[in-house]
Amino acid sequence: MLIYMSRVLDFNNITVSRDGKPIINNLDWQVESNQRWVIIGPNGAGKTTLLRVAAAQIQPTSGTAKILGHTLGSVVVFELKTRIGFASNALSQHIPNSETVLDAVMTASYGVTGRWNEKYEDVDKRRANRVLAEWQLDGYGDRPFGTLSDGEKKRAQIARSVMTDPELLLLDEPVASLDMAAREHTIEVLSNYAQAPTAPAIVMVTHHIEEIPRGFTHALILSKGQVFAAGELSSTITSEKVTQAFGYPLQVTDESGRFRLRPGK
Numbered sequence: 001m002l003i004y005m006s007r008v009l010d011f012n013n014i015t016v017s018r019d020g021k022p023i024i025n026n027l028d029w030q031v032e033s034n035q036r037w038v039i040i041g042p043n044g045a046g047k048t049t050l051l052r053v054a055a056a057q058i059q060p061t062s063g064t065a066k067i068l069g070h071t072l073g074s075v076v077v078f079e080l081k082t083r084i085g086f087a088s089n090a091l092s093q094h095i096p097n098s099e100t101v102l103d104a105v106m107t108a109s110y111g112v113t114g115r116w117n118e119k120y121e122d123v124d125k126r127r128a129n130r131v132l133a134e135w136q137l138d139g140y141g142d143r144p145f146g147t148l149s150d151g152e153k154k155r156a157q158i159a160r161s162v163m164t165d166p167e168l169l170l171l172d173e174p175v176a177s178l179d180m181a182a183r184e185h186t187i188e189v190l191s192n193y194a195q196a197p198t199a200p201a202i203v204m205v206t207h208h209i210e211e212i213p214r215g216f217t218h219a220l221i222l223s224k225g226q227v228f229a230a231g232e233l234s235s236t237i238t239s240e241k242v243t244q245a246f247g248y249p250l251q252v253t254d255e256s257g258r259f260r261l262r263p264g265k
Contacts, residue, residue: 010030013028016049027050027226031168031203037201038212039205042223045223054203083166087160097147101141105160106124109163134193151181155186171190191215194216208261209252212258221245223245234254251265
Protein backbone atom coordinates (compact mmCIF):
# COMPACT_ATOMS: atom_id res chain seq x y z
CA MET A 1 0.00 0.00 0.00
CA LEU A 2 1.36 3.43 -0.97
CA ILE A 3 1.76 5.74 2.02
CA TYR A 4 1.60 9.44 1.24
CA MET A 5 4.37 11.36 2.96
CA SER A 6 3.71 15.08 3.37
CA ARG A 7 7.09 15.98 4.90
CA VAL A 8 10.05 14.80 2.82
CA LEU A 9 12.83 16.38 4.91
CA ASP A 10 12.79 16.97 8.65
CA PHE A 11 16.13 18.10 10.07
CA ASN A 12 16.26 18.81 13.78
CA ASN A 13 19.33 20.39 15.38
CA ILE A 14 21.73 18.69 12.95
CA THR A 15 25.45 19.36 13.00
CA VAL A 16 27.96 18.11 10.44
CA SER A 17 31.58 18.41 11.55
CA ARG A 18 34.81 17.84 9.66
CA ASP A 19 38.14 17.69 11.51
CA GLY A 20 36.31 18.85 14.61
CA LYS A 21 34.94 21.98 12.92
CA PRO A 22 31.18 22.34 12.23
CA ILE A 23 30.23 22.87 8.60
CA ILE A 24 26.54 22.68 9.45
CA ASN A 25 25.80 23.86 12.97
CA ASN A 26 22.58 23.13 14.94
CA LEU A 27 20.36 23.47 11.89
CA ASP A 28 16.57 23.00 11.79
CA TRP A 29 14.81 22.72 8.43
CA GLN A 30 11.67 21.09 7.07
CA VAL A 31 10.55 20.53 3.48
CA GLU A 32 7.02 19.52 2.47
CA SER A 33 6.22 17.38 -0.56
CA ASN A 34 4.59 20.25 -2.49
CA GLN A 35 7.45 22.72 -2.00
CA ARG A 36 10.34 23.71 -4.26
CA TRP A 37 13.28 25.14 -2.31
CA VAL A 38 16.38 27.03 -3.38
CA ILE A 39 19.43 27.19 -1.10
CA ILE A 40 21.78 30.16 -1.38
CA GLY A 41 24.58 31.54 0.77
CA PRO A 42 28.21 32.68 0.69
CA ASN A 43 30.99 30.29 -0.25
CA GLY A 44 31.66 27.90 2.61
CA ALA A 45 28.20 28.37 4.11
CA GLY A 46 27.48 24.62 3.96
CA LYS A 47 25.10 24.47 0.99
CA THR A 48 26.49 21.37 -0.71
CA THR A 49 27.06 19.63 2.63
CA LEU A 50 23.40 20.15 3.52
CA LEU A 51 22.36 18.78 0.14
CA ARG A 52 24.54 15.69 0.70
CA VAL A 53 22.73 15.01 3.98
CA ALA A 54 19.40 15.35 2.13
CA ALA A 55 20.70 12.87 -0.46
CA ALA A 56 21.59 10.38 2.31
CA GLN A 57 25.22 10.53 1.19
CA ILE A 58 26.48 11.55 4.63
CA GLN A 59 25.03 11.43 8.12
CA PRO A 60 25.00 14.33 10.56
CA THR A 61 27.51 14.25 13.38
CA SER A 62 24.66 14.99 15.77
CA GLY A 63 20.97 15.76 15.63
CA THR A 64 18.19 13.96 13.76
CA ALA A 65 17.81 13.90 9.98
CA LYS A 66 14.61 12.34 8.67
CA ILE A 67 14.32 11.77 4.93
CA LEU A 68 11.03 10.55 3.45
CA GLY A 69 9.93 9.53 6.92
CA HIS A 70 13.08 7.54 7.77
CA THR A 71 15.82 8.56 10.19
CA LEU A 72 19.38 8.44 8.88
CA GLY A 73 21.32 5.86 10.86
CA SER A 74 18.37 3.50 11.22
CA VAL A 75 17.45 2.88 7.58
CA VAL A 76 19.04 0.97 4.70
CA VAL A 77 20.50 3.90 2.77
CA PHE A 78 20.52 2.11 -0.61
CA GLU A 79 16.76 1.59 -0.45
CA LEU A 80 16.26 5.22 0.50
CA LYS A 81 18.43 6.50 -2.33
CA THR A 82 16.19 4.87 -4.95
CA ARG A 83 13.49 7.33 -3.88
CA ILE A 84 15.77 10.36 -4.25
CA GLY A 85 16.89 11.96 -7.49
CA PHE A 86 20.26 13.73 -7.31
CA ALA A 87 22.06 15.68 -10.03
CA SER A 88 25.49 17.23 -9.55
CA ASN A 89 28.67 18.00 -11.44
CA ALA A 90 30.49 15.39 -9.36
CA LEU A 91 28.11 12.68 -10.60
CA SER A 92 28.60 13.56 -14.27
CA GLN A 93 32.34 12.96 -13.91
CA HIS A 94 31.58 9.29 -13.18
CA ILE A 95 29.56 8.76 -16.36
CA PRO A 96 31.85 7.29 -19.05
CA ASN A 97 32.16 9.53 -22.10
CA SER A 98 31.47 6.50 -24.32
CA GLU A 99 28.20 5.67 -22.52
CA THR A 100 25.15 6.35 -24.65
CA VAL A 101 22.82 9.00 -23.29
CA LEU A 102 20.04 6.43 -23.06
CA ASP A 103 22.19 4.13 -20.91
CA ALA A 104 23.40 7.05 -18.79
CA VAL A 105 19.77 7.71 -17.89
CA MET A 106 18.65 4.08 -17.55
CA THR A 107 21.46 3.07 -15.18
CA ALA A 108 19.87 5.32 -12.54
CA SER A 109 17.41 2.46 -11.99
CA TYR A 110 20.27 0.44 -10.48
CA GLY A 111 22.05 3.38 -8.90
CA VAL A 112 25.17 2.88 -11.02
CA THR A 113 27.08 4.91 -13.60
CA GLY A 114 28.37 2.90 -16.52
CA ARG A 115 26.29 0.05 -17.87
CA TRP A 116 27.58 -3.41 -17.02
CA ASN A 117 25.50 -6.59 -16.66
CA GLU A 118 22.19 -5.06 -15.61
CA LYS A 119 19.06 -6.25 -17.36
CA TYR A 120 16.65 -3.68 -18.73
CA GLU A 121 13.20 -4.27 -20.15
CA ASP A 122 11.39 -2.41 -22.90
CA VAL A 123 9.46 -0.48 -20.26
CA ASP A 124 12.76 0.89 -18.92
CA LYS A 125 13.81 2.04 -22.37
CA ARG A 126 10.43 3.65 -23.01
CA ARG A 127 10.62 5.43 -19.65
CA ALA A 128 14.16 6.68 -20.36
CA ASN A 129 13.23 7.94 -23.83
CA ARG A 130 10.16 9.69 -22.41
CA VAL A 131 12.27 11.39 -19.74
CA LEU A 132 14.83 12.48 -22.35
CA ALA A 133 12.03 14.02 -24.39
CA GLU A 134 10.73 15.86 -21.31
CA TRP A 135 14.16 17.45 -20.86
CA GLN A 136 14.40 18.35 -24.57
CA LEU A 137 16.86 15.60 -25.44
CA ASP A 138 14.57 13.69 -27.75
CA GLY A 139 16.64 11.78 -30.31
CA TYR A 140 19.84 11.98 -28.26
CA GLY A 141 19.60 8.45 -26.83
CA ASP A 142 22.21 6.85 -29.10
CA ARG A 143 24.77 9.62 -28.79
CA PRO A 144 27.84 9.13 -26.56
CA PHE A 145 27.54 11.17 -23.37
CA GLY A 146 30.95 12.73 -23.98
CA THR A 147 29.80 14.36 -27.24
CA LEU A 148 27.09 16.44 -25.56
CA SER A 149 27.45 20.16 -24.98
CA ASP A 150 27.65 21.39 -21.39
CA GLY A 151 23.98 22.37 -21.43
CA GLU A 152 22.95 19.02 -22.87
CA LYS A 153 25.01 17.21 -20.22
CA LYS A 154 23.28 19.20 -17.49
CA ARG A 155 19.85 18.27 -18.82
CA ALA A 156 20.93 14.64 -19.23
CA GLN A 157 22.01 14.60 -15.57
CA ILE A 158 18.61 15.91 -14.52
CA ALA A 159 16.86 13.42 -16.80
CA ARG A 160 18.83 10.67 -15.10
CA SER A 161 17.86 12.00 -11.67
CA VAL A 162 14.11 11.75 -12.46
CA MET A 163 14.35 8.37 -14.20
CA THR A 164 13.16 6.53 -11.07
CA ASP A 165 10.22 8.91 -10.53
CA PRO A 166 11.70 10.17 -7.22
CA GLU A 167 9.79 11.62 -4.30
CA LEU A 168 12.57 14.14 -3.73
CA LEU A 169 14.73 15.82 -6.39
CA LEU A 170 18.03 17.42 -5.39
CA LEU A 171 19.94 19.68 -7.80
CA ASP A 172 23.43 20.96 -7.05
CA GLU A 173 24.11 24.02 -9.21
CA PRO A 174 22.27 22.66 -12.27
CA VAL A 175 23.22 25.57 -14.55
CA ALA A 176 26.70 26.40 -13.25
CA SER A 177 29.34 27.14 -15.93
CA LEU A 178 26.80 27.25 -18.79
CA ASP A 179 26.82 30.02 -21.36
CA MET A 180 23.88 32.43 -21.34
CA ALA A 181 21.79 30.59 -23.93
CA ALA A 182 22.31 27.15 -22.38
CA ARG A 183 21.63 28.56 -18.93
CA GLU A 184 18.35 30.18 -19.92
CA HIS A 185 17.29 27.08 -21.86
CA THR A 186 17.91 24.83 -18.85
CA ILE A 187 16.21 27.24 -16.43
CA GLU A 188 13.17 27.36 -18.70
CA VAL A 189 12.90 23.55 -18.73
CA LEU A 190 13.40 23.44 -14.95
CA SER A 191 10.71 26.08 -14.51
CA ASN A 192 8.19 24.07 -16.53
CA TYR A 193 9.03 20.97 -14.50
CA ALA A 194 8.81 22.77 -11.14
CA GLN A 195 5.35 24.13 -11.97
CA ALA A 196 3.95 20.74 -12.98
CA PRO A 197 1.51 19.40 -10.34
CA THR A 198 3.08 15.94 -10.63
CA ALA A 199 6.62 17.12 -9.84
CA PRO A 200 8.22 15.90 -6.60
CA ALA A 201 9.59 18.12 -3.86
CA ILE A 202 12.67 19.92 -5.23
CA VAL A 203 15.71 21.38 -3.49
CA MET A 204 18.24 23.29 -5.60
CA VAL A 205 21.57 24.82 -4.60
CA THR A 206 22.77 27.84 -6.54
CA HIS A 207 25.25 30.70 -6.14
CA HIS A 208 23.14 33.12 -8.17
CA ILE A 209 19.57 34.24 -7.50
CA GLU A 210 19.20 34.95 -11.24
CA GLU A 211 19.25 31.17 -11.70
CA ILE A 212 16.16 30.51 -9.57
CA PRO A 213 13.49 29.11 -11.93
CA ARG A 214 9.89 30.23 -11.87
CA GLY A 215 7.76 27.83 -9.91
CA PHE A 216 10.05 27.68 -6.90
CA THR A 217 8.21 28.45 -3.68
CA HIS A 218 10.71 28.70 -0.80
CA ALA A 219 14.26 29.76 -0.05
CA LEU A 220 16.86 28.92 2.58
CA ILE A 221 19.74 31.33 3.11
CA LEU A 222 22.71 29.73 4.85
CA SER A 223 25.48 31.62 6.59
CA LYS A 224 28.34 29.99 8.48
CA GLY A 225 26.54 26.67 8.55
CA GLN A 226 23.38 28.05 10.10
CA VAL A 227 19.97 29.17 8.87
CA PHE A 228 20.15 32.92 8.30
CA ALA A 229 16.65 33.09 6.82
CA ALA A 230 14.08 30.60 5.55
CA GLY A 231 10.55 30.80 4.24
CA GLU A 232 8.51 31.72 1.21
CA LEU A 233 10.61 32.89 -1.71
CA SER A 234 9.33 36.46 -1.97
CA SER A 235 9.80 37.22 1.73
CA THR A 236 13.22 35.54 1.98
CA ILE A 237 15.08 36.68 -1.15
CA THR A 238 15.05 40.39 -0.32
CA SER A 239 17.65 43.11 -0.61
CA GLU A 240 17.94 43.45 3.16
CA LYS A 241 18.38 39.73 3.90
CA VAL A 242 20.74 39.04 0.99
CA THR A 243 22.83 42.09 1.92
CA GLN A 244 23.12 40.96 5.54
CA ALA A 245 23.88 37.33 4.67
CA PHE A 246 26.61 38.18 2.16
CA GLY A 247 28.01 41.19 3.99
CA TYR A 248 27.86 43.45 0.95
CA PRO A 249 25.21 45.96 -0.20
CA LEU A 250 23.04 44.23 -2.81
CA GLN A 251 19.74 45.17 -4.44
CA VAL A 252 17.29 42.42 -5.32
CA THR A 253 14.44 42.93 -7.77
CA ASP A 254 11.74 40.55 -8.95
CA GLU A 255 11.19 40.88 -12.70
CA SER A 256 8.25 38.78 -13.89
CA GLY A 257 9.02 35.91 -11.55
CA ARG A 258 12.81 35.95 -12.03
CA PHE A 259 15.18 37.64 -9.61
CA ARG A 260 17.85 40.14 -10.60
CA LEU A 261 20.80 41.32 -8.49
CA ARG A 262 22.62 44.65 -8.62
CA PRO A 263 25.07 46.44 -6.36
CA GLY A 264 23.25 48.27 -3.58
CA LYS A 265 23.85 51.73 -2.22
